Amino acid sequence: MKKPNTTKKEHSKVLDSLEGSVTDVEEELEESEEPEEKEGEEAAFDPSAPMLKNRRFFFAVGVITIALAIVGLVTTVRFCISLIGDIANQTALKNEFAVFLYPMVITDGPAFDSVADAPDSVVINAAIWRIIMNGDTEKYENDGTNMTVSQIDVESSVTALFGYGANVEHQTVGVGSNVFEYNAASKSYFVPLDPNYNTYWPRVSEISSVGELFTVTVEYMPPSMFATEGMDYQLEPDKVMVYTVSRTASSMTINSLRYYQETAE
Numbered sequence: 001m002k003k004p005n006t007t008k009k010e011h012s013k014v015l016d017s018l019e020g021s022v023t024d025v026e027e028e029l030e031e032s033e034e035p036e037e038k039e040g041e042e043a044a045f046d047p048s049a050p051m052l053k054n055r056r057f058f059f060a061v062g063v064i065t066i067a068l069a070i071v072g073l074v075t076t077v078r079f080c081i082s083l084i085g086d087i088a089n090q091t092a093l094k095n096e097f098a099v100f101l102y103p104m105v106i107t108d109g110p111a112f113d114s115v116a117d118a119p120d121s122v123v124i125n126a127a128i129w130r131i132i133m134n135g136d137t138e139k140y141e142n143d144g145t146n147m148t149v150s151q152i153d154v155e156s157s158v159t160a161l162f163g164y165g166a167n168v169e170h171q172t173v174g175v176g177s178n179v180f181e182y183n184a185a186s187k188s189y190f191v192p193l194d195p196n197y198n199t200y201w202p203r204v205s206e207i208s209s210v211g212e213l214f215t216v217t218v219e220y221m222p223p224s225m226f227a228t229e230g231m232d233y234q235l236e237p238d239k240v241m242v243y244t245v246s247r248t249a250s251s252m253t254i255n256s257l258r259y260y261q262e263t264a265e
Contacts, residue, residue, distance in 0.1 A: 094207060097204050097245065097252075098204045098218075103127070103129035105199075105241075107129060108220070111241070111256075114256055115162040115255065115256075116166065118166060123158055123161075123166050123168060124158070124171065127158040128149065128180045131153060131157050131191075137193075146191060147190075148188045148190060148191075150188045150189075151188060154189060160251070162253060177195070177196045179192075202221070203237065204216060205218070212247055213246055215244055216242070217242050218241050221238070239259075243255075244256045
């Protein structure tokens, strides 16, 4: 048999086709290797990465901690200021009630459920003491020993202490050197210019309120508290009384007076 004749052109076609196949394979291999190299580059270990992450984490924690500390400090300062303010306000209020109730404490009257039940002698006595302690006594005429106070001024003082519910029947009141003599003819009282202050004085121990109605616990401190320096002071009150007082922005009035034991039971 005769061998098939192959021309040079056919040989070159075969070689070209083989060469093209080899080239394509090489390009495919190169392309498949490139992503692996990129992935390898991205997956490479970066020793600074954990450190950066830790720094950011601790920085965030530090900022939060400082913020919480500032908030806590501000809250504490506000609480202390509020507490100090409350104490100061309570002290000022106690002093205010002590001054207002001082004439009643000096009088040392009995308990009553309403001012209508309060003895006239107690009401007048406390009203005159209020004039002595708070009023402008220089405006009254005096004989060097006593000043003359009109009953109208006494009635005004009664209203300032007890409101309009108190009954007033003018009469001589007081005891010892603190007698306030009533003169019906002149409708006035003769009041000592230098009364004896060796009496009870008030120490307000507790205050509570519901709206404008205040319950005030008052300790009746004995005169020995004013003893001369060097003497032993009696720190305990002789007795304790409880007042109910209406207090508004412009005035205060006494409503009732009870013994402490009665309110405690």
